[in-house]
Amino acid sequence: MPLSRILVAATPRTGGEDSRHIDALTEVCAELPPIVIHHETMTVIDGVHRLRAVERTGASHINAVFFNGDERQAFVLAVRLNSNHGLPLSLADRKAAATRMLADFPEWSNRRLAEVAGLSDKTIAALRRRSGAENPHPTAVRLGRDGVxxxxxxxxxxxxxxxxxxxxxxxxxxxxxxxxxxxxxTAKDVRRRARAAAGAETTDPPDGGTSRGRGAAGRGTVQRARVRPGTPDLSLTVRRLAADPSLRFTEAGRKLLRILDVSAVQPHDWTAMASSLPMHCAPVIAELARHHAESWQLLAEELTERINSQETGT
Incomplete structure (x- = not known):
């Protein structure tokens, strides 16, 4: 893309450009990912510092990808990208961006806005209350991160x-x-309360079975899983995935790699961790672990379905 056709307008960075960051990028221009440009207005959505670095080299063109959408959607993308990589947005910038998105998308849930802005849902809730008089919520529903x-x-x-x-x-x-x-x-909480009211156990066993009869046999099953032979080196697998450009240079890929990097723990690590954690935290951590396990299972099922569809040609 010719540099002469690209415009730089308002960005989520209220403090302007960082000259030191531009200096650092100038030294590695050839390795930089493409910038993102709003197709309708030709303004930079993500990559102003990369653009300035290329300008300093005297080049006339830069690698770029286009985004097709309205200006509200372009701003959301700018916030999301600047919060996920490169020079992070300051806390003040993220709060200012969240306030603007609350005005543009009042129907979005706190968690959905928090994920975009890199803030907690509690911070978004506080910003929503603060701006409630100017930005009243127009509907009785909110769109979650899953689009529901x-x-x-x-x-x-x-x-x-x-x-x-x-x-x-x-x-x-x-x-x-x-x-x-x-x-x-919410569904988990309702189900737990319903079972408690019916006199059932308030937590589900990790293996999806009933809590009764989980004596030595149940523990033996877990132990066999912990020492299962042929367990792959998760950290090595993650490093190999991180070297794949098709993952490194896409938003979904980078997000997955960050999650995988945190999750690359061997079975014996979980065993040592479980025996070291304080007991008063154990119920909450166990519930979170079950939640994440269910999320990973959903991803595995969707990927398996996609693989099977490709193999059958459907």
Missing amino acids: AYPVTAAEGRTRALAFLAVKPDASAQEVALAAGISLT
């Missing part, structure tokens, strides 16, 4: 979930969430 519309008041969704569980008490949390139109976290 959830009611702002969760009471109705919980009522639907309880009604569904009354008919199908053994339903999984995912089934409850889909049937009632609530988040997976």
Whole structure:
């Protein structure tokens, strides 16, 4: 893309450009990923510092990719990209960006906005309350990170979930969430409370079975999983994936690599960690672990379905 055709307009960075960062990028211009340009306006969405670095070398062109969407969507992409890589946005910049997105997308959930801006959902909630007078919420629902519309008041969704569980008490949390139109976290909470009210166990066993009969045999099953032969070197696998440009230079790929880097723990590491963690934290951590396990299982199933579809030519 000719540099003469590219425009630099308002960005999420209220402090302007960082000359030291530009100096550092100038030394590695040949290795920089392409900048992102809003096709309609030809303004830079992501990569102003890269653009300045290339300008300093005297080049006339730069690698670029186009984004097709309106200006509101372009701003969201700019915030997301600048929060995920390169020179991070300051806390003040992220809060200012979140406030603007609250005005542009008041129907988005706190968690969805938090993921884009790199903030906590509690911070987004506080910003929403602060700007409530200027930006009243127009609907009774909010769009979550999964694109599903959830009611702002969760009471109705919980009522639907309880009604569904009354008919199908053994339903999984995912089934409850889909049937009632609530988040997976809320579905788990409703199911747990329903089981407690019925006198059942309040937590699910990790293997998906019942909590009864999990004596020596159950522990033996877990132990066999821990010492299972042929377990791959997860850290080495992640390093190989990180070297793949098709992952490194895409937003979804970079996000996955960050998650995998944190998750590259060997089975014996989990065993040592479990025996060292404080007991008062154990129930919460176990619940979080089950939640993440379910999320990974969903990803594995979707990827397997995609692989099978490709193999069968469908």
